[in-house]
Amino acid sequence: MSGAVRVRFAPSPTGHLHVGGARTALFNWLYARHHRGTFILRIEDTDRSRSTDENITAILEALEWLGLDWDEGPPTPGYRQTERLPIYRDHAERLRATGRAYYCDCPPELLERERRAAQARKETFRYSGRCRDRGLDTGALRLRIPDAGTTVVNDLIHGPVTFDHGGLDDWILVRTDGTPTYNFCVVVDDVTMRITHVIRGNDHLPNTPKQILCYEALGYPVPEMAHVSMILGPDRSRLSKRHGATSVQAFRDAGIPADAMVNYLARLGWSHGDQEIFTREELIELFDIKDVASSGAVFDHAKLEWLSHQHIKRMDASRLAELVLPFFPAVGLEPPRDHAYVARALETLKERGKTFRELLQVGSFYFERPSGYAPEAAKMYFTEAGAARLAAISRRLETLPSVTPEALESLYRELGEELGLKLVDLAQLTRLALTGGTASPPLFEVLAVLGREEALARLRAAQAWIATTARP
């Protein structure tokens, strides 16, 4: 198929996967999936000093967690720039042979002086071209750029962007030591991997005319270009660590569902009418790069958490239990063995926690007995009268035929009537005994989930606590 879409995400492994990078990866992935094309992952590791295998692993893990699976890329060899050096060499040689590139041996000090001079004249630095026609056969290899004219980037998001050649210089393709530069590698890689659409960060837009000229020098067609805007911090500068957590991993560890993260990242800059909540399938179905906004977007934690909550609420309890399981140790709880129990507990917790972590924090009492009681509430409810009421509740609970929320509610309503008490008083009293606090999911559901035995044990423990602590 000649029209098949081929896109790529090309992170440089100099750190963890940043949310901005994740969004770029997502847009590429969505575009590929929407068009039934190919999503390629390529590692730009030519900066050996800052690239590490640990970072590569972390990036791959983050992409896997987000569910952005790639059709081509690691661990298959050939998708790391350091493995592709001969390819760059061949292309460099072709450009040199055709005269589109030439060697330059200008010493760095000289260039530095010229750069400063240009700045003093308030101009963009542009290499003088001194070595253009010296016919050197060593040094740094530079691309010959036409003196006059313009190059226009036909961006899918920004529309046509015109650059004057006067502002472009004969940039370096290959360094004196023989290593290729990033801009050259990108072009050669995109060409040889037959990339049809380059979707990348806005920060690359100024490099694009140089690259287009390189494509042309090589005699290759220029792929479609789409420059996605940057993700901003609250101060509207590019989002960075100084704005707080920015690595995808941090959001995973905070207990944000991957689907919610994907939903949020997609909505940051892209929209489809008034819809806010999207499943992965809907995103694939509806996404189009043309609908991506051209302006920068501030990262909003509150909205991410809201979306996280929305996704959690819609999640099947059993699936939710699976995803929550790894978070037990993180909140200091023993991971339970009974999956069905966790699912039942979670079903009552869904509305009350925005992240997996919060779910467990809010519902920790399901997994451990209260280690104490909220002091203010204990003062109010854990009185001698309270103890008597707990005893009465216990007696009835012991003989309740089936511990269902409905049966429990009748039990409480009847008892309340007999004792001349409002439901809320008995409920709060019990809640305190069962959970140690005054806020929880609906009491009768909590009771039903905990089960008769566990509930009775906690009611007994509360009575004992009152006996030893409360004053007459």
Place this chain on the structure above:
RNA sequence: GACCCCGUCGUCUAGCCUGGCCAAGGACGCGACCCUUUCAAGGUCGAGAUCGCGGGUUCGAAUCCCGCCGGGGUCACCA
């Protein structure tokens, strides 16, 4: 500094191409009320944008044109 991008409620955005349906719609957040065994969730209502500013074109401009201002990004033998 030069070049490039961007500029609608605090934030994400719809609308802009194909002027009038926009005295600008939705969402997050915020406030109030309702519901209610607590906490949430949910529902209803509300505050919140003279569409960066100034000119122009037009019967009519958020939408078209020009100028300006503000913010950001890029300017390496880094990626």
